[in-house]
Amino acid sequence: MNPRLLLFVCLLSLASVRGQVSYSIPEEMPKGSLVGNIAQDLGLEMKRLISGKAKIYSRSSGEYVELNRERGVLLVKERIDREALCAETALCALHFQIILENPMEHYTVNIQITDINDNAPAFEKTTVEFRISESAVIGSKFELAAAEDLDVENNGIQKYELKPANNFVLNLNNNPDGTKNVEMVLQKPLDREKQEEISLVLTAVDGGEPQMSGTMMIVVTVLDANDNAPVFTQQTYKATVTENSPKGTIVAAVTASDADQGSNSRITYSIKNRGGSLRHLFEINKENGKIVLNENIDYEKSKSFQISIGATDDGGLTDSCKLIVDVLDVNDNKPEINIMSKSNIIPEDAKLNTVVTMIHIEDLDSGDNGKVQCSINENVPFILKSTRNNFYSLQTDSELDRETASEYNITVT
Ligand SMILES: [Ca+2]
Ligand SMILES: [Ca+2]
Ligand SMILES: [Ca+2]
Ligand SMILES: [Ca+2]
Structure with a gap:
């Protein structure tokens, strides 16, 4: 000293x-x-x-x-x-x-x-950011920094408020040293598809006169979870395709949407029918859902196809729909003449209307394309008579005379 x-x-x-x-x-x-x-x-x-x-x-x-x-x-x-x-x-x-x-x-x-109340409660940061998955469970806690008020007793911090209180509520815990642990607790599930960003304001208020307060912005970015399956715009699609359309012809396009984000909404299309010729006939573009012809279609073999189509997101959630493809006929078949029975030789005294030949005509096309008209050359003593279902009979139409004509050449058209 x-x-x-x-x-x-x-x-x-x-x-x-x-x-x-x-x-x-x-x-x-x-x-x-x-x-x-x-x-x-x-x-x-x-x-x-x-x-x-x-x-x-x-x-x-x-x-x-x-x-x-x-x-x-x-x-x-x-x-x-x-x-x-x-x-x-x-x-x-x-x-x-x-x-x-x-x-x-x-x-x-x-x-x-x-003490006089000459200090407002203050947060160290004006803004804090959180990135929280929309799949976070109720009760999840997120710690917030407490505010500081240099004043004492009543002039110090008396309470905190968190607004809005839709998804999160405030939870305060007293520490042994008199400070408080401030945390927000998830009380209602987050939904990125409804709200991708949530802004909250944490306010600390002192008990002075006049009262003073400090605020901190809390920005919550809601991260996507794969909680939505793809959905087709229609459950049943209809399309028509004319037979013999070239390979690569686009028959139809199906579309599904997914409310999620990124890979959780990336859709892959596929044809789900198992086995059979259908798998070879049609091909689907797995990215855009366009269905194209892979082979020739023959109306005479199949008039309609029912294709089952699936949409899958990267997370494995799925939806399915049906595509009904009606095949339109084109006139691609010639009538075919079949001789059922014939007599090459007939006597000259054969009776009128003696049946010489029975023929049946077949056309594989349908509707007008399959309707058949049948005729024979003129100036012969024969007539073609229609019976039913494209059956015809060639009959004598007048008396025959071997001495005038011993042979006839008849063309059926
Ligand atoms: Ca003071
Ligand atoms: Ca104060
Ligand atoms: Ca999804
Ligand atoms: Ca989602």
Whole structure:
């Protein structure tokens, strides 16, 4: 210890302690503000203050307050910031002595500095971001940074609010050191397909007068989960294709949509019919759902096809639909003449309407394309008679005379 200081302390302890006085003032009073009428409160006359060269002695906190001997008062000398002086200690005070000489006297002065609400609660960051899957379970917790308020007691933070409170609620836990753990808890499932980004505001409020608050933005980006299956725009599609259409002809296109994002909505199309000729006849573009002909279609073999088509997303969710393809006929078959029975030789005295040949005509096409007309060359003593279902009979139409004509060549058209 400094020898001079040691001497002074010894002198102080020898001097008579005449009394003490306490004041209480709020922090942040303007310079020159009155702290207290020290002369009156200590019962000292003004001239004694002057003759005794009254002064403040403080080992630490003397600079904040000054003694005005002429007026006998203590005045604020320097700005008193309670937060700088005492930080978190609720009880904050300045202690010093008033010393007089001839004879030596000293008085103890305590000035309690009360807190004013001059600090708003503040968050370290103005915005925090979370990336949370829409599949997060109810009750999932997300820690938020607490705010800080430099003031004490009522002027400190009293409560937190989180808005809006649709998906998340606030949960506060007291730590042993008096601080709070602030977290938001998922209370309603997230749905990226409804809301991809959620903005919330966390507000910390103190209990001062006037009340002050601080806010922090919370931005939640909802990450996609594969919670939607593909859906075809129609359950049944219809298409027509004319037979003999060239290979590669687009027959139809099916479309499915998926409400998810990225690969969770990437759709692959496929034909699901198992085995059979259908798998060879049609091919589907797995990316765009276009169905093309892979081989020639013959109406005479199949008039309609029912194709079962599936859509699958990358996550394995599926939907299916039907495509009915009707085949349109084209006139691609010639009538075919079949001779059922024939007599190459007939007697010249054969009766009228004697059947010489039975024929059946077949056309594989349908409708008008399959209708047949049948005729024979003229100037022969024969007639073609229609019976039913494309059956015809060639019969004699007039008397025959071998001596005039022994042979006839008949063309059926
Ligand atoms: Ca304060
Ligand atoms: Ca405050
Ligand atoms: Ca999906
Ligand atoms: Ca989704």
